[in-house]
Amino acid sequence: MKTLLLKKDEVRRLIGMAEVIGAVEEAYKAFNSDQVEQPDYIGIDLPSPRGEIDFKLGYYKANEVISMKASSGGFIDNPTAHGVPNGMATIFLFDGRSGALICVMDGSLILGLRTGASGAVSVKALARKNASTIASIGTGNQARMQIRAINETMKIEEIHAWDNNPDTLSKYKTDIESEFGIPVIMANSKKEAVEQADVLITTTRGKGSLVEADWVKPGTHIVAIGTDQRGKQELDPEIFRNARIIVDSIAQCTEKGETWHPLNGNIITKDDIHGEIGEVLLGRKPGRESDDEITIFDSTGMAIQDNTTASKIYQNAIANNVGTFFQFFE
Amino acid sequence: MKTLLLKKDEVRRLIGMAEVIGAVEEAYKAFNSDQVEQPDYIGIDLPSPRGEIDFKLGYYKANEVISMKASSGGFIDNPTAHGVPNGMATIFLFDGRSGALICVMDGSLILGLRTGASGAVSVKALARKNASTIASIGTGNQARMQIRAINETMKIEEIHAWDNNPDTLSKYKTDIESEFGIPVIMANSKKEAVEQADVLITTTRGKGSLVEADWVKPGTHIVAIGTDQRGKQELDPEIFRNARIIVDSIAQCTEKGETWHPLNGNIITKDDIHGEIGEVLLGRKPGRESDDEITIFDSTGMAIQDNTTASKIYQNAIANNVGTFFQFFE
Structure with a gap:
């Protein structure tokens, strides 16, 4: 053997x-x-x-x-x-x-690879077909991996990036522009980046809301990567109120994902979760149904x-x- | 690295x-x-x-x-x-x-090695100092391993062995006698073997009582190896009533060891478990206190x-x- x-x-x-x-x-x-x-x-x-x-x-x-x-x-x-x-x-x-x-x-x-890929799978299934602009909140390794993956499934015209560390942000710009030839605009504020997004990616180790609900324009697809355990948070739970919520695993996301926060705040109930991404990929549930709706993919990662x-x-x-x-x- | x-x-x-x-x-x-x-x-x-x-x-x-x-x-x-x-x-x-x-x-x-060793550790800690005769109920691999281990800690004069498969029993006799030079008496019944025991070892895949309480003579040390999950059983639960019960892990043995059966039958309560073998080895609890008492070591195995x-x-x-x-x- x-x-x-x-x-x-x-x-x-x-x-x-x-x-x-x-x-x-x-x-x-x-x-x-x-x-x-x-x-x-x-x-x-x-x-x-x-x-x-x-x-x-x-x-x-x-x-x-x-x-x-x-x-x-x-x-x-x-x-x-x-x-x-x-x-x-x-x-x-x-x-x-x-x-x-x-x-x-x-x-x-x-x-890193499979987490990057999870964002790309969600973009393919849930982002607007004409999506072209990405906002990246967080510019570390996983933020780059998301671009590397999404670049396989969508034509990215420009990236609006924000990081609380200006050096990290500047290095991200240099690296992404040289690796992919995609222009990176260094945003002066999270709001400035988020407002531009067709696809919003959050990949921080955030422990509180980083993205306010009223910054997110209709039609945005949100890839919520950072929150994979209790105590972490990246999004204003109000964003979930009228969004189409798709998760990797309902059991995990309601327990320790970004989705825990709006549930805990009684902003949504479990019934407001549209479904698991596998159901969408299998055609058992619809994905995005209009260019105006906000879709959220909450990824906690699965074995x-x-x-x-x-x-x-x-x-x-x-x-x-x-x-x-x-x-x-x- | x-x-x-x-x-x-x-x-x-x-x-x-x-x-x-x-x-x-x-x-x-x-x-x-x-x-x-x-x-x-x-x-x-x-x-x-x-x-x-x-x-x-x-x-x-x-x-x-x-x-x-x-x-x-x-x-x-x-x-x-x-x-x-x-x-x-x-x-x-x-x-x-x-x-x-x-x-x-x-x-x-x-x-196999560490399970054999667990029996030997219990013999050293709990068997009578003048113990010399072993009864082995079950004659498979683990039965041999018990002899190999106990042979390191006690002078074994003879082994009374029983198995429901006569070929396995006969092969055990041949192997043990040639490897260790210890005479093996092939018992005609479990009772015949058990009655001879200073140390009784059970290593079967038994799913019901194999050893009756009134066969076990005072002063016997019992090494209960076979039962490591719910549904398995080797001993008449009555044996536990007046015995000194030592386990590897109280949590495991009360849940899935031989000890579960007398607990389930209300023959003993948890308080009747004398302790964990580590406590005896550390000197925090006494081991055997007289040559007349029956001691039981219930081993479920630990990571x-x-x-x-x-x-x-x-x-x-x-x-x-x-x-x-x-x-x-x-």
Whole structure:
């Protein structure tokens, strides 16, 4: 029995963003087709200045792959004390037919890729067809990843970007303009950026409302990425009142996503959530129905996205003879 | 950052039973010293003829190792359909200081070793000092492992063995006599074996009482191994009425161990459980107090046993330059 080992550089070479977008679409559809089991994750919280290490399990019945992602984050002393990043990830793939460990791959790129792809999938499904302008609140790694992904699914004419750190913002402009040739306008205020948006992306570590409801123009599609645990917040809950709300997982988003805030504030009830994105992708529920409505995609991230993305990488590795086989037993 | 990979054969060579017994003692003591976190395990149940795959997480604070054991079992078609065993296991070790994946080792030997060691630890702590005769109800792999372990801690004069399969019983006799030179008497009935016991070991997959209360002579120490989930049973619950009951984990044993049965039958209450074995090992609670009392050790197995055993194997590998380093990222 042989297990394939894949290094970070190999993972990087083995998959492109278009394939990740396909894998994430597949994940969302599978989730809404009774093809997925995702038990609650388990983890260990370590005392400061360390962070946490989490284990997220996903089973995709249709392709018989069980994935376990071990990911750490928040170990702020790691680079100086241990010479490793402050967060690391490894993905273990098991063959659901036999239980065998078929692959161990570095997982540090996959979270960024599949989260970027989730925004792009939502843009394809929910943004106005003539959407051309993006507002980016937050200009860190995931903000770039969103552009990299959305650029595969929409013609981006310009990006209005805001960050509370002017250096980060300026670096984002330089990087995005050189990588994609898309003009970036550095906004003087969040309001100035948001008002321009056909697609509004929020990717901050915000812990309070960053975007006021009356800044958001009709027809905007909002990709709410940053809020994936209780305590985080990026949007004025009032934005939800008249918006079409689509989530990745109702269970997760009502518990720890951006959607928790308007629910908690009694601005909406659970019945006001239009549905899960997999339902829209499967055609079971309509997506956007007019050019005037505001759509919100609340993404908290699911183990099945890691599963389908890692499976695609594994398949590509096998097809291209990339990686190192290791035999743990005869 | 380098990860050490250890094959099954290397694991086998890297640790002896005496060290496993030490590791399991350490695990029990750590568990009762606020040095352990063991979240509830997560898993996937697959449809028959497949089994389940479980993920058990343990954190040992004192040595800063986080272990995750992935283990499968019950895939009965595996040998014919996939050329692999019907159960497999892998242990992943993470450095609690940085979150880094430091080791991936085949884990298929560890469950057997550490479960065998748990019986031996209990014999050392709870059996009569002059105990010399063992009764073994069940003669499979774990029954042999118990002998291998207990043989490290007690002089075994003879073994009275019973199995419902005469071929298995006969093979056990041959193997034990040749490996350890201990005479094995094949009992004609369970009663005949049990009546001889200073130490009674039960290692079956029993789903009902196998051992009647009035067969058990005063002074017997019972090592109850087989029952580690609801639905399994090996002992007449009446045995618990006047026995000194020691468990590995009160939370686990009252939920899914042999101890669940007398609790469920109102033969004992939780207060009748003398304590956890770690408390006895730490000297916080007495062990056996007379040569006449019956002691029961109910072992359901804990993630921390995998943790300390795998850590010892890892340390031995590093010290002896055994294994293969693999660099998942620069």
